[in-house]
Amino acid sequence: MIKAKVEKALNDQIRKEFYSSYLYLSMAAQFESMNLKGFAHWMQVQAGEETKHGMKIYGHVNERGGKVTLQAIDAPPSNWKSAKEMFTQACQHEAKVTESINKIVELARADKDNATEVFLQWFVNEQVEEEASTNEIAKKLQLIGDNGPALVMLDGELLKRSTAS
Numbered sequence: 001m002i003k004a005k006v007e008k009a010l011n012d013q014i015r016k017e018f019y020s021s022y023l024y025l026s027m028a029a030q031f032e033s034m035n036l037k038g039f040a041h042w043m044q045v046q047a048g049e050e051t052k053h054g055m056k057i058y059g060h061v062n063e064r065g066g067k068v069t070l071q072a073i074d075a076p077p078s079n080w081k082s083a084k085e086m087f088t089q090a091c092q093h094e095a096k097v098t099e100s101i102n103k104i105v106e107l108a109r110a111d112k113d114n115a116t117e118v119f120l121q122w123f124v125n126e127q128v129e130e131e132a133s134t135n136e137i138a139k140k141l142q143l144i145g146d147n148g149p150a151l152v153m154l155d156g157e158l159l160k161r162s163t164a165s
Contacts, residue, residue: 038159
């Protein structure tokens with residue numbers, strides 16, 4: 001049986017994962033309006049992954065005999081100055097998600113909830129990948145600067161992202 005503090009933290013994390021999905025969909029919408037289809041595709045795939053993460057936690061809470069309590073999701077921003085600004089914000093956002101996951105791991109450990117601690121190891125590893133992938137693109141955008149042709153080349157590269165990741 002899951003303890004109340006861990007259940008509460010996991011329910012909050014479900015909200016954060018769905019907010020992440022919403023944030024990346026908002027970024028995808030802006031990329032669409034900028035005619036950067038590859039960037040939009042990358043963000044749509046990322047939004048789908050975040051939804052899956054939320055559902056994975058949802059399943060864990062239920063499996064452990066807890067109750068999922070869905071919370072309101074704040075509206076994400078909808079305007080950014082550039083692709084670089086969006087990916088910089090995405091990097092910062094992923095760092096906050098990592099911090100949140102780590103705090104739940106510590107809480108589970110303190111409550112001797114071994115099942116949740118082990119379950120969350122997948123998320124710990126996933127966050128390493130999430131931070132690395134957003135950071136890699138942000139660094140490329142830093143190098144590109146205002147170089148339109150380079151931005152178009154990166155857009156084509158991002159269009160190749162698989163939805164299976």
